[in-house]
Amino acid sequence: xxxxxxxxxxxxxxxxxxxxxxxxxxxxxxxxxxxxxxxxxxxxxxxxxxxxxxxxxxxxxxxxxxxxxxxxxxxxxxxxxxxxxxxxxxxxxxxxxxxxxxxxxxxxxxxxxxxxxxxxxxxxxxxxxxxxxx
Numbered sequence: 001x002x003x004x005x006x007x008x009x010x011x012x013x014x015x016x017x018x019x020x021x022x023x024x025x026x027x028x029x030x031x032x033x034x035x036x037x038x039x040x041x042x043x044x045x046x047x048x049x050x051x052x053x054x055x056x057x058x059x060x061x062x063x064x065x066x067x068x069x070x071x072x073x074x075x076x077x078x079x080x081x082x083x084x085x086x087x088x089x090x091x092x093x094x095x096x097x098x099x100x101x102x103x104x105x106x107x108x109x110x111x112x113x114x115x116x117x118x119x120x121x122x123x124x125x126x127x128x129x130x131x132x133x134x
Contacts, residue, residue: 035130036122039077039115043069044100046092046129049085051121052111064092067127068105078112080105089128096129 035043045067050060052067065082072078083104086092095103113121121127 032130033119033122035132036118036127037115039069039072039118040132041069041072042133044096044131044133045069045079045127046089046096047121047127048089048125049081051126052079052113053081053109060087063087064089064128066092066095066100066103066105067111068133070107070110076112076114077118078110080107080110082106093129096131100133 036045047064047067049063049065049067063085064087065085067079067081069077069079082095083106118127122130
């Protein structure tokens with residue numbers, strides 16, 4: 001295995017440890033849970049896009065990226081998917097932690113999901129992190 005491959009694997013493993021420590025434990029878990037429990041327009045979720053979207057991901061079993069809340073009422077939220085994705089969850093976690101100004105979203109597919117189902121998706125790991133983006 002070459003130096004570049006070793007470096008890539010170390011970077012991926014490091015990002016997974018950082019992401020796990022920052023998004024699923026302690027106060028961050030409580031903050032993420034609070035954002036998901038009360039979805040607001042502009043909220044961003046790092047998620048498994050293949051779980052939510054009916055788009056064709058060219059036979060990829062899991063694609064990760066960002067979801068953005070574009071509408072929300074007392075029962076349902078409407079989200080759109082990022083117009084890019086990765087087969088690595090760490091990429092979505094890195095994106096949500098960074099500058100979102102360069103992230104584009106696909107407004108053609110609007111996914112309506114109940115607040116209860118959003119929470120179930122978080123509890124099952126389909127939503128990995130959430131950010132109130134105002």
